[in-house]
Amino acid sequence: MTSDDFLSDRAARPVVDGPVIEADGVRRSYQDGFEAVSGVSFSVARGELFALLGTNGAGKTSTVELLEGLARPTAGTIRVLGHDPYRERAAVRPRTGVMLQEGGFPSDLTVLETARMWSACTTGARPAAEALEMVGLSSRARVRVKQLSGGEKRRLDLALALTSRPEVLFLDEPTTGLDAEGRRDTWELIRALRADGTTVLLTTHYLEEAEALADRLAIMHQGQIVTAGTTAEVTASQPARIRFTLPDDVPAGHLPLSLRAGADGRRVEIRTAALQESLHELLAWARESGVQLLGLDARSASLEEAFLQIANTQLRSRSEDPRGAGAGTTDRNRFPGKTKDETKKVTA
Numbered sequence: 001m002t003s004d005d006f007l008s009d010r011a012a013r014p015v016v017d018g019p020v021i022e023a024d025g026v027r028r029s030y031q032d033g034f035e036a037v038s039g040v041s042f043s044v045a046r047g048e049l050f051a052l053l054g055t056n057g058a059g060k061t062s063t064v065e066l067l068e069g070l071a072r073p074t075a076g077t078i079r080v081l082g083h084d085p086y087r088e089r090a091a092v093r094p095r096t097g098v099m100l101q102e103g104g105f106p107s108d109l110t111v112l113e114t115a116r117m118w119s120a121c122t123t124g125a126r127p128a129a130e131a132l133e134m135v136g137l138s139s140r141a142r143v144r145v146k147q148l149s150g151g152e153k154r155r156l157d158l159a160l161a162l163t164s165r166p167e168v169l170f171l172d173e174p175t176t177g178l179d180a181e182g183r184r185d186t187w188e189l190i191r192a193l194r195a196d197g198t199t200v201l202l203t204t205h206y207l208e209e210a211e212a213l214a215d216r217l218a219i220m221h222q223g224q225i226v227t228a229g230t231t232a233e234v235t236a237s238q239p240a241r242i243r244f245t246l247p248d249d250v251p252a253g254h255l256p257l258s259l260r261a262g263a264d265g266r267r268v269e270i271r272t273a274a275l276q277e278s279l280h281e282l283l284a285w286a287r288e289s290g291v292q293l294l295g296l297d298a299r300s301a302s303l304e305e306a307f308l309q310i311a312n313t314q315l316r317s318r319s320e321d322p323r324g325a326g327a328g329t330t331d332r333n334r335f336p337g338k339t340k341d342e343t344k345k346v347t348a
């Protein structure tokens with residue numbers, strides 16, 4: 001049975017015109033005054049997969065919890081399926097699936113008992129066995145939750161999130177702890193859900209996951225979105241790279257002036273904002289000079305390179321800022337290892 005066999009049987013529900021998820025100027029301060037989300041705005045269209053990326057402590061989970069209706073923003077507005085997810089929780093919650101970063105299950109129940117209990121509490125639920133099969137946990141149905149591996153617990157989390165046949169799925173680091181095969185299976189399932197019209201908001205630290213799945217993404221740093229767009233748009237702002245090795249008898253000084261900067265002996269790495277032009281110039285020079293470029297490799301910036309570049313730039317600009325990283329009323333570095341709000345443990 002494939003993931004597709006389980007889909008497309010949602011009960012008829014009101015269709016929303018416009019974005020399914022909308023955040024506008026959203027802020028979140030914790031009780032101790034620490035502002036974890038500092039004016040975040042974005043929207044997600046129906047059937048779109050939007051990934052929220054960022055450094056540790058950037059504010060991703062704090063933002064997602066607001067979208068899930070688990071907490072109220074300090075400022076700004078949020079709409080999910082046209083409703084305020086906190087005030088109008090009863091209208092939103094049955095239509096959404098939530099996979100928290102840390103699920104909390106009664107550990108003495110078996111996997112099947114847990115899924116059945118969840119299914120019994122959900123209107124229009126998938127049968128428990130079906131949800132388990134979707135995530136590849138059928139063979140572990142009789143095992144107690146406390147005996148599951150970390151990766152298997154993530155899959156059970158996902159099964160429960162899928163129980164309500166959600167129109168909107170919030171996945172907070174869904175593949176953390178999964179092995180390579182489990183990750184690929186989960187990607188396939190997420191792709192199938194999206195193809196079926198499910199809107200997905202995903203947070204992840206795996207940049208290749210965002211690259212593989214996301215229609216659009218945003219990179220957060222210190223409570224703010226610093227860049228957003230498609231993967232191509234986000235990486236386009238970063239320089240592309242051309243690498244090759246020159247033959248022994250061709251010194252790097254023979255390269256055209258504009259291409260010499262990245263030479264280290266015979267090995268050359270050129271960073272360029274205009275990949276096509278630079279390649280054209282290089283290949284024209286190589287042909288005219290009869291030079292063989294060994295191991296020639298040219299590629300656009302990867303999402304990982306773009307991410308690291310953006311994170312480093314942000315860190316540099318903050319350390320150069322005379323007001324320092326903790327400018328304003330709150331100090332972002334004051335609580336580096338802060339335990340998450342208890343809401344994280346809530347799986348309802």
Ligand SMILES: Nc1ncnc2c1ncn2[C@@H]1O[C@H](COP(=O)(O)OP(=O)(O)OP(=O)(O)O)[C@@H](O)[C@H]1O
Nearest residue numbers: 030034036056057058059060061062335338340341
């Ligand atoms: N209950 C809380 N009280 C005070 N500060 C908190 C609380 N929960 C989280 N924080 C702080 O808010 C900031 C953002 O945390 P959040 O969990 O949203 O980040 P994140 O981007 O999801 O990080 P990670 O990728 O490490 O999971 C962190 O500095 C964190 O210590």
